[in-house]
Amino acid sequence: MDKFLFSFFFFVSLLSLSTSAGVMDLQYFLCWRVAPLFLLMPCGLQSISVHILNQQPVHVVLDSRLVLKARIAMGPLEEVSMVTWEREPETGIASARVTLATCPGRSLKCAGTRPNVRVSTEQQETTLQINGYSREDSGVYAVTVTDHTGAKTTAHCIVREYEAVHHVSVSINTSHSSLVCGEAWGTDPTFSWLYERAAITQTVGEIADNGTTLYVKMTPICGHFTCMVSNKLGYSTATYTAAPCETEGRGMMVAVVCLVLLLLLVGGALAFVLWRRHRHNNRGERLREHLDDTI
Numbered sequence: 001m002d003k004f005l006f007s008f009f010f011f012v013s014l015l016s017l018s019t020s021a022g023v024m025d026l027q028y029f030l031c032w033r034v035a036p037l038f039l040l041m042p043c044g045l046q047s048i049s050v051h052i053l054n055q056q057p058v059h060v061v062l063d064s065r066l067v068l069k070a071r072i073a074m075g076p077l078e079e080v081s082m083v084t085w086e087r088e089p090e091t092g093i094a095s096a097r098v099t100l101a102t103c104p105g106r107s108l109k110c111a112g113t114r115p116n117v118r119v120s121t122e123q124q125e126t127t128l129q130i131n132g133y134s135r136e137d138s139g140v141y142a143v144t145v146t147d148h149t150g151a152k153t154t155a156h157c158i159v160r161e162y163e164a165v166h167h168v169s170v171s172i173n174t175s176h177s178s179l180v181c182g183e184a185w186g187t188d189p190t191f192s193w194l195y196e197r198a199a200i201t202q203t204v205g206e207i208a209d210n211g212t213t214l215y216v217k218m219t220p221i222c223g224h225f226t227c228m229v230s231n232k233l234g235y236s237t238a239t240y241t242a243a244p245c246e247t248e249g250r251g252m253m254v255a256v257v258c259l260v261l262l263l264l265l266v267g268g269a270l271a272f273v274l275w276r277r278h279r280h281n282n283r284g285e286r287l288r289e290h291l292d293d294t295i
Helices: 002-019 022-045 246-294
Strands: 049-052 058-060 065-073 080-088 098-104 117-121 125-131 139-147 152-161 169-173 178-182 190-195 205-207 213-216 224-231 234-241
Touching (some): 058 065, 065 152, 080 117, 080 125, 098 117, 169 234, 190 205, 213 224
Antiparallel strands (some): 049 065, 139 152, 190 224, 224 234
16 A cells, blocks of 8 residues: 555656746746655655664673573564574684574564573563573573564674683882783673772872772882782782881881890899799798797
C-alpha cells in the first residue's frame, strides 16, 4: 500500500511537469509537487540500526556473568525478522566464528547453542547473557539484526577477561623530585600512596590526577614511600626506600640516651637502698654488742 501511494504521487508529479510551461510552472512544480515526495521518502527508506549499550571493552571476572545489551532502532514500516549473536577471536580469524544464539520469526523466540547462554529479544532491545564466564568466552561479539526485506545490520563489542594487578614497581625521577608507580596488566587499577604507613600529607607531597605519580615536596627525600595498586580482585604493593631521615636518627639517639639514664637512675637508687639497709644492720649489731658488755 505504501509503495502504491509513493508511485501514485510520483506519477502525478511527472504528469504535472509535462503539462506545465514556463518558469512559474516549474517553480510551482518544485514547491507543490516535489516537496511531498521528500516528506514521504524517509518513511519508506528508513533502515534498521543496532547499537550495543555496554561501554567497550567489557571486562568480565572469571566464573561470573557476562551481560550484553543492544538497542534496535527502526522506522514505523520496518520489522525485525531475525536476531543473531556471534563471537570470534579478537585476532579476527573468521573461521573461528561461533554462533551463540538465533532468534528467528516474528515471535523472536531465541535458542542458545549452549546451556549457559541465554538471549531475550524484543522489538527495540536484545540481551545476551552468559553464565560462568571463562577465558574461551573472550573475543569480539557481534549482534546482527535482519529486517523483513533481508537487509542486515551488525554491531560489535570487545569482551576481555578481568585481570588482577601484577608486578607493582616504584621508580624515582630525581630531576623532577617525583616517584612513579607502575603496574603490569591489571584491569581498572586504582593507585594510592603511603608514607611511613600513613596517608600522604601536603608536607610530604602531592599525588597526580591519575594516581601513578607522587611529587615529593620534602627535601631531602627520605623515609619509606609505598604505592598500593588495587582492583576488584585484590591489591599489590611496592615500596621505595630512601635514605633515613635525620629526625629518625636523632630520635633513636635520644631514646638510647634516655634509656641509659633511666638505667643509671634505677641502678643508683637500688644501690642506695642496699647501702642504707647494710648500714642499719651493722649499727644494730654494734648496739647489741655494747648492751651485752654492759650487762
